Amino acid sequence: MLVHLFRVGTRGCPVRGALLLPLRPRTFTAVRHLESRTGSYILRALARLRLCLPRSPPASRQGSSLWVGGLLLGPMIWSKGCHFYLVGRCEVEELPLVECKSQPEEPCFNWSVFWCFLRPHLLALGTAIVLALGSALVNVQIPLLLGQFVEIVGKYTHDHLGNFMMEARSLGLHLLTLYTVQGVLTFGYLVLLSRLGERIAKDIRQQLFGCLLRQDIGFFDTKKTGQLVARLTADVQEFKSSFKLVISQGLRSCTQMAGCLVSLSVLSPRLTVILLMVTPALVGAGSLLGALLRKLSRQAQEQISKATGVADEALGNVRTVRAFAMEPQEEQHYGEELEKSCELSEKLGRGIAIFQGLSNIALNCMVLGTLFIGGTLVAGQELSGGDLMSFLVASQTVQRSMANLSVLFGQVVRGLSAGARVFEYMAVIPDIPLQGGHCIPHTELQGAVSFHNVCFSYPSRPGFPVLKNFNLRLPPGKIVALVGLSGGGKSTVAALLERFYDPTEGTVCLDGQDLRNLDPSWLRGEVIGFISQEPVLFGTTIMENIRLGKLDASDEEVYAAAQEANAHNFICSFPEGYDTVVGERGVTLSGGQKQRLAIARALIKQPKVLILDEATSALDGESERVVQEALDRASSGRTVLVIAHRLSTVRAAHQIVVMSKGCIKEIGTHSELMRRGGLYAELVRSQTLMPPGYKNYNPRF
Numbered sequence: 001m002l003v004h005l006f007r008v009g010t011r012g013c014p015v016r017g018a019l020l021l022p023l024r025p026r027t028f029t030a031v032r033h034l035e036s037r038t039g040s041y042i043l044r045a046l047a048r049l050r051l052c053l054p055r056s057p058p059a060s061r062q063g064s065s066l067w068v069g070g071l072l073l074g075p076m077i078w079s080k081g082c083h084f085y086l087v088g089r090c091e092v093e094e095l096p097l098v099e100c101k102s103q104p105e106e107p108c109f110n111w112s113v114f115w116c117f118l119r120p121h122l123l124a125l126g127t128a129i130v131l132a133l134g135s136a137l138v139n140v141q142i143p144l145l146l147g148q149f150v151e152i153v154g155k156y157t158h159d160h161l162g163n164f165m166m167e168a169r170s171l172g173l174h175l176l177t178l179y180t181v182q183g184v185l186t187f188g189y190l191v192l193l194s195r196l197g198e199r200i201a202k203d204i205r206q207q208l209f210g211c212l213l214r215q216d217i218g219f220f221d222t223k224k225t226g227q228l229v230a231r232l233t234a235d236v237q238e239f240k241s242s243f244k245l246v247i248s249q250g251l252r253s254c255t256q257m258a259g260c261l262v263s264l265s266v267l268s269p270r271l272t273v274i275l276l277m278v279t280p281a282l283v284g285a286g287s288l289l290g291a292l293l294r295k296l297s298r299q300a301q302e303q304i305s306k307a308t309g310v311a312d313e314a315l316g317n318v319r320t321v322r323a324f325a326m327e328p329q330e331e332q333h334y335g336e337e338l339e340k341s342c343e344l345s346e347k348l349g350r351g352i353a354i355f356q357g358l359s360n361i362a363l364n365c366m367v368l369g370t371l372f373i374g375g376t377l378v379a380g381q382e383l384s385g386g387d388l389m390s391f392l393v394a395s396q397t398v399q400r401s402m403a404n405l406s407v408l409f410g411q412v413v414r415g416l417s418a419g420a421r422v423f424e425y426m427a428v429i430p431d432i433p434l435q436g437g438h439c440i441p442h443t444e445l446q447g448a449v450s451f452h453n454v455c456f457s458y459p460s461r462p463g464f465p466v467l468k469n470f471n472l473r474l475p476p477g478k479i480v481a482l483v484g485l486s487g488g489g490k491s492t493v494a495a496l497l498e499r500f501y502d503p504t505e506g507t508v509c510l511d512g513q514d515l516r517n518l519d520p521s522w523l524r525g526e527v528i529g530f531i532s533q534e535p536v537l538f539g540t541t542i543m544e545n546i547r548l549g550k551l552d553a554s555d556e557e558v559y560a561a562a563q564e565a566n567a568h569n570f571i572c573s574f575p576e577g578y579d580t581v582v583g584e585r586g587v588t589l590s591g592g593q594k595q596r597l598a599i600a601r602a603l604i605k606q607p608k609v610l611i612l613d614e615a616t617s618a619l620d621g622e623s624e625r626v627v628q629e630a631l632d633r634a635s636s637g638r639t640v641l642v643i644a645h646r647l648s649t650v651r652a653a654h655q656i657v658v659m660s661k662g663c664i665k666e667i668g669t670h671s672e673l674m675r676r677g678g679l680y681a682e683l684v685r686s687q688t689l690m691p692p693g694y695k696n697y698n699p700r701f
């Protein structure tokens with residue numbers, strides 16, 4: 001193919017870039033036979049490519065050109081609906097290698113959101129700024145007074161007439177007062193800034209966390225949890241540090257620099273001009289080296305994070321590591337990552353050593369240069385010794401301030417991009433709100449569910465229909481089972497009923513009312529109970545875990561739910577009973593125990609509709625029996641949607657719905673479907689034909 005597309009995708013996964021390879025001019029007939037989906041991807045990719053490639057087509061020296069991605073395409077015809085061919089007698093120009101990359105868009109810093117967080121702290125901020133400016137102005141005074149002090153000392157080194165203490169005391173006291181005032185002002189603005197920074201960071205974190213929790217489930221399909229957590233932690237931290245630094249050091253450095261430059265030009269205009277020529281060059285060189293070191297430091301940090309990630313993954317999945325005897329490999333993997341991080345850190349150490357060595361030489365040379373030139377001026381009676389001293393101290397302050405400002409510039413850029421990332425998701429408004437809408441009064445609630453002509457594609461994969469014209473009724477108080485091959489769309493039906501997503505077309509109704517008009521928090525909190533294959537418990541007590549289903553439940557309600565879920569006995573057998581802490585994600589409990597707690601958690605809210613998504617599939621025979629018993633009890637009097645692979649668990653359902661590729665293939669009771677001898681009967685037969693020696697063979701089929 002003439003064009004190499006890489007990372008080509010569709011709406012869910014946009015084209016990231018393309019590479020046009022240069023080709024020798026030649027005549028050929030291109031026949032490309034591509035699968036329809038690939039074809040449409042490439043067409044879409046080409047459309048996007050045209051946007052980012054140079055506009056003008058190459059000069060057509062040898063007849064018609066095929067300039068793929070540009071304005072010209074060779075003859076292209078669609079054929080037979082599902083294939084396309086590129087057929088053309090084309091002479092291809094030799095094109096320069098064009099690489100076109102479009103980076104994922106960096107979000108812009110949202111000043112208005114930042115202002116909302118800053119506004120409540122304006123008084124503290126204003127006070128901090130005034131204190132910082134005051135401290136900087138005091139700092140400008142100090143070199144001048146030090147110069148006067150040196151003058152007095154110098155006077156007493158030549159002639160010992162008069163009282164040094166008398167003369168020096170008032171100046172000394174003045175200096176002492178300035179030092180104290182500067183110390184107090186510094187303390188004041190640092191305390192205020194620290195408080196301000198922490199408060200703003202806390203507000204931002206809290207708001208961002210709330211915004212993330214409120215996002216649609218589809219939002220989380222395309223985001224990595226680690227990245228979201230990083231926005232809450234590292235990005236907020238970076239933004240806070242930058243903000244504090246800009247206010248404290250930025251203001252201070254600017255004020256000091258301006259003040260000291262005025263002092264310097266008053267003390268000696270000639271020396272000031274020389275200083276102004278040399279200092280920026282040195283600061284520029286230092287900044288360049290500093291930027292390299294920061295890059296190295298970032299790489300070292302990233303490598304450390306990578307090594308930590310390896311350790312985190314291995315320790316977090318220690319059971320899997322143990323089960324596969326992967327300890328030596330994990331150790332080796334961690335060791336390799338550590339070695340790389342060690343090498344980078346050593347390189348960074350060497351860089352810092354060079355930087356410090358060079359900056360020592362440069363600063364000392366500047367002092368020497370100032371003394372040398374200044375000494376010449378002193379010798380020529382153009383400058384006093386004290387003024388030279390003042391000049392030296394003030395020039396050091398200017399250099400420090402300039403160096404601070406150059407570091408600060410990088411920090412501002414990093415802080416703004418961290419802030420942009422932090423604020424990005426605050427502006428994302430979820431399509432499905434958490435609250436708002438109609439609630440059906442408890443006395444009128446029947447629990448009848450219906451799907452009308454539902455079509456659905458996941459937002460992360462918009463071109464891929466998962467449900468096609470799906471129609472289903474779940475009569476109140478009846479058990480409906482969804483079975484079928486993996487990937488047929490069974491869990492998707494449950495997700496739509498929970499209103500994790502809205503259908504692309506059609507409606508899902510509860511008691512005849514479109515779910516879109518009902519209050520989602522009421523629907524999930526009071527009407528629907530959901531029990532999945534992987535029960536997720538929180539690392540708190542059993543009591544709290546069950547109470548998550550109904551936050552205001554009394555202890556008695558918790559006990560009743562546990563009894564209904566066949567969990568009360570095993571809970572009471574623990575020394576701590578209901579106060580037993582279950583460990584991270586319930587790690588201290590068996591699969592069956594976790595599942596029964598999940599059932600109790602779902603039952604405590606007395607849901608009218610119960611969704612069981614493979615609720616017993618991860619359990620062994622005995623646990624399955626106990627859990628199934630609990631589920632059977634929980635199912636009575638409720639509308640139940642059971643999703644199951646093991647068909648033995650659903651043969652008693654009032655209706656069994658067989659799904660395949662997003663459509664309903666068969667509906668009926670177990671015996672009706674068996675008699676029909678269709679897909680269901682086929683599935684049952686395939687589950688009955690267990691390999692020889694298979695222990696869990698279910699004789700019921």
Ligand SMILES: Nc1ncnc2c1ncn2[C@@H]1O[C@H](COP(=O)(O)OP(=O)(O)OP(=O)(O)O)[C@@H](O)[C@H]1O
Pocket residue numbers: 221458460461466485486487488489490491492493
């Ligand atoms: N969050 C998602 N984003 C994009 N596509 C998804 C998502 N979840 C599921 N799918 C896709 O939707 C289709 C149906 O998946 P679903 O989980 O509903 O099938 P299932 O019948 O429940 O399968 P199984 O029995 O294996 O659990 C699959 O092709 C799957 O890849």
